[in-house]
Amino acid sequence: MAIEKKTYRSGPFKDFIAQGTRVGNILYMAGQVGIDSNGSVPLDIAEQTAIAYSNMKDVLSQFGADMSNIVDETFFVTNMDELMENVEAVYGQRESAYGGMPEVSQTVVQVAALVQPELKIEIKCIAHL
Numbered sequence: 001m002a003i004e005k006k007t008y009r010s011g012p013f014k015d016f017i018a019q020g021t022r023v024g025n026i027l028y029m030a031g032q033v034g035i036d037s038n039g040s041v042p043l044d045i046a047e048q049t050a051i052a053y054s055n056m057k058d059v060l061s062q063f064g065a066d067m068s069n070i071v072d073e074t075f076f077v078t079n080m081d082e083l084m085e086n087v088e089a090v091y092g093q094r095e096s097a098y099g100g101m102p103e104v105s106q107t108v109v110q111v112a113a114l115v116q117p118e119l120k121i122e123i124k125c126i127a128h129l
Contacts, residue, residue, distance in 0.1 A: 008062040011055075012039070013115075020059045025129045027063050031076060031122040032056045033114060045082055045120040046089035052123045053097035060127060067098050069127040075108040076122040083108070083121070090121070 007018035012035075020029045032055040034048025035041050042048055053067075060066055077083045083090060095101060104125075114122050 006063075008059060010058070011035075020063060022063055022129065027060070027065060027069070027127040027129055029056065029059055029125045029127065031074075031124040032059070033116075033119050033122045035116070035119075041116065041118045043118065044089075045077075045086050046093050048119065048121050049090050049093040049123070050097070052121060053093060056123065056125065057097070063127075063129060065127055065129050067102070069129055070098075070102070070104050070125045071128050072105045073102075073107075073123060073125040075106065076111045076114065076124070077108065078111060078114060078120050080108075080110045 003023055006022040008020045009015075009018050011019065017030050019032075020027055022028075032052040033041075034051040035055075036051050042051070056070075057067065060069060075083075098104075114120075
């Protein structure tokens with residue numbers, strides 16, 4: 001029996017990656033990075049975080065959802081030391097995106113690289129709709 005799914009595709013990788021896939025009341029979101037709509041990537045990890053959350057909001061809106069629907073998120077970072085050196089700024093962006101301290105579980109993982117060498121953080125999440 002096939003599972004009923006709804007997907008949303010956008011951005012430069014839309015031919016390869018769905019930004020979000022809804023199955024029932026669960027939205028699985030692809031990792032969002034700090035590439036803005038012009039294709040620019042700031043060098044600052046906190047600025048990349050802000051753009052990644054903005055991109056997340058766009059995907060959520062395609063499913064009639066917002067940040068309050070997120071129940072789990074994962075940060076993939078290329079340099080844990082850099083994250084810790086900028087933890088207040090990065091988590092300040094996180095709180096700003098959620099409108100306060102989020103009630104979500106979170107995992108932080110260091111990875112060797114992301115899709116572009118200048119990217120420092122990718123945020124993946126699951127939302128309940």
